[in-house]
């Protein structure tokens with residue numbers, strides 16, 4: 001077994017596996033080191049609801065057989081109202097999707113080593129030249145990519161990222177059957193991905209029901225463990241308690257039962273990245289973090305970042321005299337800011353504002369969304385300040401003042 005590659009990717013999630021797939025397609029020697037054993041893969045890393053949209057499916061050639069359910073609409077719910085937006089999408093079976101990425105990468109020539117937990121960088125003159133894995137073994141490459149999600153063992157030790165606990169979002173979901181998908185007084189959730197803003201259920205975050213066919217759905221919630229969460233939290237309740245509370249109190253779940261073994265949980269950091277690359281090194285996906293702060297779309301963003309890292313590596317290797325210096329790798333940073341997560345700062349501000357707002361404000365938001373045209377909505381969602389302003393009211397001044405105070409205090 002060789003111990004030298006063009007590129008080592010740590011982590012076989014969507015970001016790392018896509019990076020390896022692109023590099024192998026271009027003919028590079030690439031190995032992916034994944035901590036989980038192959039016969040159980042993905043186990044703990046099978047964490048995602050995996051709702052996604054046609055732009056991701058077509059950009060990365062995702063096949064039908066990893067789709068649990070195609071959806072037609074996105075529904076936003078507040079405590080007493082809802083808003084329906086026609087928007088085609090797909091809810092993937094995340095485990096099948098991950099296994100398909102591995103199989104497809106292998107077909108292109110990528111190597112996968114499972115049961116290979118990466119623990120730290122191997123460095124020479126301060127630069128990474130390989131990784132230590134599996135408790136003492138080493139493997140070397142010209143470029144190393146950290147795609148281990150929030151674990152980030154390489155990016156942290158190289159001081160490329162500083163993932164802060166105060167910016168950590170946690171999420172949990174169950175797969176349920178026996179749900180009333182079209183209940184009286186609620187939106188019809190057949191073929192829909194529904195996101196609910198309601199601090200009673202998800203303090204400082206949101207909850208969701210993603211229809212997966214007949215009377216089944218993925219049902220979960222997430223929140224950032226920040227001041228907004230503490231303001232609205234109920235004493236002594238953890239995230240599992242909130243999900244149980246929702247299941248116990250929402251009439252749509254009165255006859256619902258959990259499908260055995262179908263629980264997914266994980267975390268991601270909702271913050272501006274400090275850095276993205278250094279000499280011979282790039283960090284992709286949730287390691288950076290790349291996840292969209294507002295609605296937690298991490299799969300498409302992560303895969304885009306994996307592709308941007310593969311493009312950068314290709315560019316660095318292409319000259320007769322390859323250059324993998326920090327300066328050459330900084331092309332990745334430019335691609336990340338322009339193509340992968342443009343307007344990240346504005347979306348972070350929108351996120352903080354949205355999750356600070358009170359429950360009553362969410363009801364007004366639904367009314368505002370109903371009167372806005374599709375283009376303005378889509379531009380507001382993409383971070384257009386002019387269109388975001390259309391959603392603000394005079395009554396939001398105290399909220400904005402509190403937000404400004406908190407920002408100044410940071």
Ligand SMILES: Cc1cc2nc3c(=O)[nH]c(=O)nc-3n(C[C@H](O)[C@H](O)[C@H](O)COP(=O)(O)OP(=O)(O)OC[C@H]3O[C@@H](n4cnc5c(N)ncnc54)[C@H](O)[C@@H]3O)c2cc1C
Pocket residue numbers: 010011012013014015016033034035036042045047048049050051052116117118119147148149150151152153171172173220264265266267268284285286287291296297298299300302
């Ligand atoms: C409950 C929940 C629901 C979600 N719902 C959605 C959704 O509907 N749509 C969406 O787009 N996104 C969703 N996300 C976010 C999305 O799942 C993530 O953003 C995405 O999986 C990130 O991909 P990644 O490749 O960066 O990291 P990960 O998916 O975290 O993959 C990292 C990989 O690295 C491996 N690894 C970890 N440590 C090491 C190590 N030391 N050595 C080797 N390997 C290691 C892990 O086993 C894993 O395979 C959700 C997340 C959660 C938690």
